[in-house]
Amino acid sequence: TGGSVTLVGAGPGDPELLTLAAVRALRGADVVLYDDLVSPDVLAFARREARTMLVGKTGHRPSCRQEDINVLMIGLARQGKRVVRLKSGDPGVFGRGGEEIAAAHEAGIPVAIVPGVTAAQGAAARLGVSLTERGVARRVQYVTGHDRDGALPEDLNGAALADPGVTTAVYMPRRTVPALVARALAAGLPAATPAVAIVDATRPGERRVITTVGDLKDAIATLPAGPCLVLIGDVLRAARSGVRAPAAD
Amino acid sequence: TGGSVTLVGAGPGDPELLTLAAVRALRGADVVLYDDLVSPDVLAFARREARTMLVGKTGHRPSCRQEDINVLMIGLARQGKRVVRLKSGDPGVFGRGGEEIAAAHEAGIPVAIVPGVTAAQGAAARLGVSLTERGVARRVQYVTGHDRDGALPEDLNGAALADPGVTTAVYMPRRTVPALVARALAAGLPAATPAVAIVDATRPGERRVITTVGDLKDAIATLPAGPCLVLIGDVLRAARSGVRAPAAD
Structure with a gap:
């Protein structure tokens, strides 16, 4: 089956503030690309066999460039992986979600967004x-x-x-x-x-x-x-x- | 045990956008006071034996006055009930949550808020x-x-x-x-x-x-x-x- 990209809001930190849709997306993911602000307790919802990769991006620490994240995300989806891009809070509020959505559209990869509590x-x-x-x-x-x-x-x-x-x-x-x-x-x-x-x-x-x-x-x-x-x-x-x-x- | 009031955000409509904390609060509620904009699919997370009461308040239809909702909510909590006040979206964004929080504080009733996706x-x-x-x-x-x-x-x-x-x-x-x-x-x-x-x-x-x-x-x-x-x-x-x-x- 074809790969996909789902931008998932991890909520503000407390894993109890994840949505049911976020939990479902995490459980269905082959790969989870996550930000450094995402709680380990949230990441724990991914399947054991899923690959999880820290791509940084929030805070002031050195992190992957946005272009590199896009290349990785699209490349994995092209391999047929269900990729979850897990972002602190809501992907649509200071999450640079728009740039990743645009990259997926350009590549012809199906993309969806799961909003979160900001x-x-x-x-x-x-x-x-x-x-x-x-x-x-x-x-x-x-x-x-x-x-x-x-x-x-x-x-x-x-x-x-x-x-x-x-x-x-x-x-x-x-x-x-x-x-x-x-x-x-x-x-x-x-x-x-x-x-x-x-x-x-x-x-x-x-x-x-x-x-x-x-x-x-x-x-x-x-x-x-x-x-x-x-x-x-x-x-x-x-x-x-x-x-x-x-x-x- | 003592009663309590929990203001719970029901999210924008899709029940998949409920948080885990909201589901937990609904499952633990003795009484759910809900707005007319809350989806029936969200209300379905309450236990069968819980009482559910439509108190209106959103939209332009005739609905309970805010003071009457406060009286009901506090009265039930004083009887020892775990009261969930279920609001569309987030209780803190145009949900008149502040008035209900203040009423609970004045009555000495423990009150908590579960935020939601707006x-x-x-x-x-x-x-x-x-x-x-x-x-x-x-x-x-x-x-x-x-x-x-x-x-x-x-x-x-x-x-x-x-x-x-x-x-x-x-x-x-x-x-x-x-x-x-x-x-x-x-x-x-x-x-x-x-x-x-x-x-x-x-x-x-x-x-x-x-x-x-x-x-x-x-x-x-x-x-x-x-x-x-x-x-x-x-x-x-x-x-x-x-x-x-x-x-x-």
């Missing part, structure tokens, strides 16, 4: 907050902390960041948070706006600091290394530490 | 597009099509909508899409910007129309009744119809 939604759930709230936030936005060159995107919309009716999630902001905060404050966001920085959201080692936009730069520096997310907005006034789903038994 | 991410996956894309969209935003009074929120940020580097998902926009389009165009969004309107995203009856912002109002009128979502932005140039995950067998 880090912002996982982190909010653990904080016990809703990202939107009547009368508080009628818009939620996810922005990337860095552009192609690792800097804050030049044209990241300052007015969109400073809007009092928005909740903002900044993905992988460590290096660029000072620039982002400066831009938001210059555009009128009050320095007292609540903010939370989270490392390893939904994982056993999750660490967070509940702060304000004005103190965010110093607060984030107190967190250990690891995948980081920042949430900003008035909905975070209700943030509580360590809300976990009760065991169902 | 409609925008489910719809994008089925269209074969990524919501973000290097060099195209470095920001993605979800906005609500209606405020407390059913109208487009007065202060919905026009500049944030018109930004060429954003992908926008509008939740439940049928009544307000003309006003939203007018505001975005007035703020400078080109009328030729790609847009897709989707009804019943990820469900067997999914219907979509691939159009532009300028033609969105007419296009949306051609869709059947049902929960509707609009996606706007240049990433949608790559939209294809009916991309489905392959069976894993």
Whole structure:
């Protein structure tokens, strides 16, 4: 039978936040190409006989170039393999999924996407907050902390960041948070706006600091290394530490 | 044992997009309070002996008032029941989760949240597009099509909508899409910007129309009744119809 490529969202970290479709795709895969942010507990859903290959790509560590990942993925699918490209969070939210989908289309390889819970939604759930709230936030936005060159995107919309009716999630902001905060404050966001920085959201080692936009730069520096997310907005006034789903038994 | 409340995201519709945690919570529930947009296939994960109660709340049909849902939910938990409040998509994205969390906290009832795949991410996956894309969209935003009074929120940020580097998902926009389009165009969004309107995203009856912002109002009128979502932005140039995950067998 013919090979295929399935982009699968691994969710924010906790393997319980995988979808049934993700588990099914992992169990059916001949090869799993995974990012360095994917939990080992998630990878454990693959069959023992499946090949699993770390291709990196997230974080700031040296990793395979995107073009090399595409060549590998397409080459394996052409050999008739069912290839799962496993990405942290949702493949459609800062996952560079579009480039891999385009490569598969160009090669005439069937491609499908299994969406996942993105880090912002996982982190909010653990904080016990809703990202939107009547009368508080009628818009939620996810922005990337860095552009192609690792800097804050030049044209990241300052007015969109400073809007009092928005909740903002900044993905992988460590290096660029000072620039982002400066831009938001210059555009009128009050320095007292609540903010939370989270490392390893939904994982056993999750660490967070509940702060304000004005103190965010110093607060984030107190967190250990690891995948980081920042949430900003008035909905975070209700943030509580360590809300976990009760065991169902 | 004591009662509890768990807000559970049912995902966008396809039961395969439930998380493992959601399935576990449903299987452990004594009572499931569900919205009218939740698929019967999702509800089927509850135990046979669990009570399931439609409390409405999404869409424009008459439904329980939020205060009545809170009273019911807290009352059942006080009787020692494990209550699952099952919401379409993610409880933290236009799900009014915050009000229910606050009610549980006030009553001293343990409350937890199981995040879910939201409609925008489910719809994008089925269209074969990524919501973000290097060099195209470095920001993605979800906005609500209606405020407390059913109208487009007065202060919905026009500049944030018109930004060429954003992908926008509008939740439940049928009544307000003309006003939203007018505001975005007035703020400078080109009328030729790609847009897709989707009804019943990820469900067997999914219907979509691939159009532009300028033609969105007419296009949306051609869709059947049902929960509707609009996606706007240049990433949608790559939209294809009916991309489905392959069976894993």
